[in-house]
Each structure stands twice: as structure tokens, then as C-alpha cells.
Amino acid sequence: MSSALSFLGLNASQISPVVQGWYPPTRENWELIVYFWQFFPLLTAAQWLTDFYPQGKTSIDSRLNLPGKPAWALMESTGFLTVLYCMLAIPAQTNTGPLPWANWTMAGAYTLHYLYRALIFPWAQPTMSPIHPFVFLSAAAWNVLNGLSIGGWVGGYGPASEADWAGKLYQIEVGLVIWGWGLLANMFHDDDLREIRRSALRRQRERAEREGKPVEGVEKLYMLPKNGLFSYVLYAHYLCEWVEWAGFWVVGGWGCVPARSFLVNEVSTMLPRALAGKRWYVEKFGEEKVAGRKAVIPGIL
Ligand SMILES: NC(=O)c1ccc[n+]([C@@H]2O[C@H](COP(=O)([O-])OP(=O)(O)OC[C@H]3O[C@@H](n4cnc5c(N)ncnc54)[C@H](OP(=O)(O)O)[C@@H]3O)[C@@H](O)[C@H]2O)c1
Numbered sequence: 001m002s003s004a005l006s007f008l009g010l011n012a013s014q015i016s017p018v019v020q021g022w023y024p025p026t027r028e029n030w031e032l033i034v035y036f037w038q039f040f041p042l043l044t045a046a047q048w049l050t051d052f053y054p055q056g057k058t059s060i061d062s063r064l065n066l067p068g069k070p071a072w073a074l075m076e077s078t079g080f081l082t083v084l085y086c087m088l089a090i091p092a093q094t095n096t097g098p099l100p101w102a103n104w105t106m107a108g109a110y111t112l113h114y115l116y117r118a119l120i121f122p123w124a125q126p127t128m129s130p131i132h133p134f135v136f137l138s139a140a141a142w143n144v145l146n147g148l149s150i151g152g153w154v155g156g157y158g159p160a161s162e163a164d165w166a167g168k169l170y171q172i173e174v175g176l177v178i179w180g181w182g183l184l185a186n187m188f189h190d191d192d193l194r195e196i197r198r199s200a201l202r203r204q205r206e207r208a209e210r211e212g213k214p215v216e217g218v219e220k221l222y223m224l225p226k227n228g229l230f231s232y233v234l235y236a237h238y239l240c241e242w243v244e245w246a247g248f249w250v251v252g253g254w255g256c257v258p259a260r261s262f263l264v265n266e267v268s269t270m271l272p273r274a275l276a277g278k279r280w281y282v283e284k285f286g287e288e289k290v291a292g293r294k295a296v297i298p299g300i301l
Contacts, residue, residue, distance in 0.1 A: 012095065025086075034149050060132065068125075068130050069128050076117050082144050083154065086152055090152065090156045121190060150259065153259075175247045185243065186240035196225065233296050234293055239298075
């Protein structure tokens with residue numbers, strides 16, 4: 001039985017399914033999830049037709065709105081928790097031996113990213129706009145489905161033994177390097193956006209101190225970011241995240257359909273958002289200030 005279970009002081013009988021057959025999925029159900037998950041880009045067609053996206057820059061006033069930070073933390077936690085649960089529950093359910101170290105490496109990379117995205121990211125944001133339940137539920141569902149797709153693969157329905165990874169060390173190393181640089185670059189550009197509000201808050205505090213007045217909020221202050229890749233594209237943080245998950249796909253290999261779907265599905269939902277975001281920047285700051293910067297792919301789009 002999986003050494004991960006014994007490491008946690010658990011045995012297989014203590015890992016009961018949350019939803020019989022689906023969470024964790026049986027192999028047949030996992031194959032169905034992976035198959036249909038490839039068609040997610042078709043669902044994003046609506047995003048090309050409307051700029052409606054009640055979160056962040058385009059959040060709306062609604063009585064239903066959820067506070068930005070906790071809602072973000074919750075909706076972004078569902079994915080990595082699902083992957084980790086699959087890593088424990090699938091071997092327990094199928095009564096198979098310990099998973100290969102490369103499976104744990106992929107699960108670790110996924111978890112590391114989402115520990116940052118779900119917990120550190122909202123905690124570090126000076127402010128975050130409210131999130132509508134529509135975005136909250138869509139994002140949480142997206143993360144669970146992606147978590148099941150990836151979690152099933154690394155949980156034993158993909159490679160299940162060291163032999164399955166034989167000869168793939170170079171691919172794993174190259175993929176991890178791409179993944180790591182993508183993650184760092186994504187964090188760098190996220191922080192550049194944060195700095196806009198941090199520095200505005202610092203300036204406001206200094207002014208308020210000088211004038212003996214209370215500090216005004218910086219709730220929805222937006223400026224044009226310009227450091228790093230932001231000098232070429234307005235959504236540099238998105239681009240870096242795509243590089244990161246392209247690296248993750250390299251680790252899993254060409255035939256790793258869940259890693260490919262993850263990247264394709266992210267691009268399909270984030271690309272229309274970046275294009276809509278560019279229209280928002282042009283409307284707010286004017287064509288001249290945007291100065292020919294592309295939305296997300298330097299020189300192209
Ligand atoms: N959205 C997605 O579908 C998606 C999917 C997967 C991964 N991600 C990743 O999640 C991270 C955040 O994504 P996001 O869509 O929320 O990005 P975003 O709209 O650019 O917002 C990121 C944060 O920066 C603030 N911000 C954005 N533009 C700003 C500006 N011009 N001036 C000052 N502050 C600004 C936002 O504040 P407000 O909240 O107040 O607007 C928000 O807190 C990114 O690293 C992205 O790669 C997003």
C-alpha cells in the first residue's frame with residue numbers, strides 16, 4: 001500500500017470516497033472526465049461575445065458579491081486539494097503500491113503553484129475587488145474538474161511505476177526548468193501589479209500624515225503596469241502562467257492529455273479575458289498611453 005498513507009499514519013480503509021465512483025474517480029469515470037475536459041474550450045465561446053466577467057476590473061455592484069480575498073482563496077484551493085486527495089485515495093481504492101517519484105514531482109509542482117495562487121496571492125494583494133458567485137462557482141468547478149483530470153493521471157491511472165518513467169529524466173528536468181521560470185515570472189508580474197496599489201497607499205499615507213487627514217482607500221486604483229514583460233504586453237502575468245503550464249506538460253510528456261488540456265483550457269479562458277482587458281485599458285487610459293502594447297502575446301495579440 002502507498003507509502004504516502006503510512007507516512008500520514010493512515011490505512012486504505014480510512015480513505016473513503018467522497019462521492020462514490022467520482023471523487024476519487026474510478027478509472028472509467030476518470031477516462032470520461034479526461035475525454036470531455038478536452039472540449040472545455042467550446043464552452044468559452046461565450047467569452048468572445050461578451051466582456052461580462054463580474055470580477056476584478058470588470059466586477060459589478062451586486063448584493064450577491066463575495067469579498068474578494070476569501071472567495072479567491074476558496075475557489076483556488078479546490079484544485080490542489082483534489083489532486084492531493086486523488087494521490088492518496090486512488091492507490092487506496094485500487095490497492096496499488098507506492099506511486100513513482102515523478103508522479104509526486106508533478107503533484108508537488110501543481111500544489112506549490114496553487115499554494116501560492118490560493119493562499120499567498122490574495123493575502124499579498126493590497127486590495128482585491130469583490131467576486132460574483134457566478135465567477136466563484138465557475139472557477140471552483142473548473143479547478144475540481146482539472147484537479148480530477150490531473151489527479152487521476154498522477155494518482156495512478158497514468159504512469160504507475162518507475163518503469164513507466166524510464167528514459168524520461170531529461171524531459172522531466174527540462175519541463176521543470178520551464179515550469180519553474182514560468183512560476184517565478186508569473187509571481188514577479190503579479191507583484192508588479194501589487195506594487196501599483198502599495199506605492200499609491202504609501203503616497204496617500206504620507207500625504208495624509210502631512211495634512212493630518214485620514215487615509216483614503218486605494219480599493220480600485222488602476223494604473224498601466226510597465227515593468228518586465230508588461231512593457232510589451234498588458235497581461236504578462238497570464239503569458240508567464242502559460243509558460244509555466246507548458247513546462248508542466250513537458251514534464252508529463254507529449255501523451256499526457258490532462259496536462260495538455262490544462263494548458264489549452266487555461267489559454268482558451270484567459271485569452272478572451274486578456275483581449276477584453278486590453279479594450280478596458282484602451283478605454284480607460286487611451287490608445288496613446290497603451291502605446292501599441294499587445295494584450296498577451298508580444299508582437300502578435
Ligand atoms: N482569471 C483567470 O481566468 C485566471 C485563470 C488562471 C490563472 N489566473 C492567474 O491568476 C492571477 C490573477 O488573475 P486575474 O485574472 O485576477 O488578473 P488581473 O485581473 O490582472 O488582477 C490581478 C490583481 O491585480 C490587480 N490589478 C490588475 N490590474 C491592475 C492595474 N492595472 N493596476 C493596479 N492593480 C491591478 C487586481 O485588482 P482588482 O481585483 O481590484 O481588479 C487583482 O488584485 C494571474 O497571475 C493569472 O495568471 C487567472
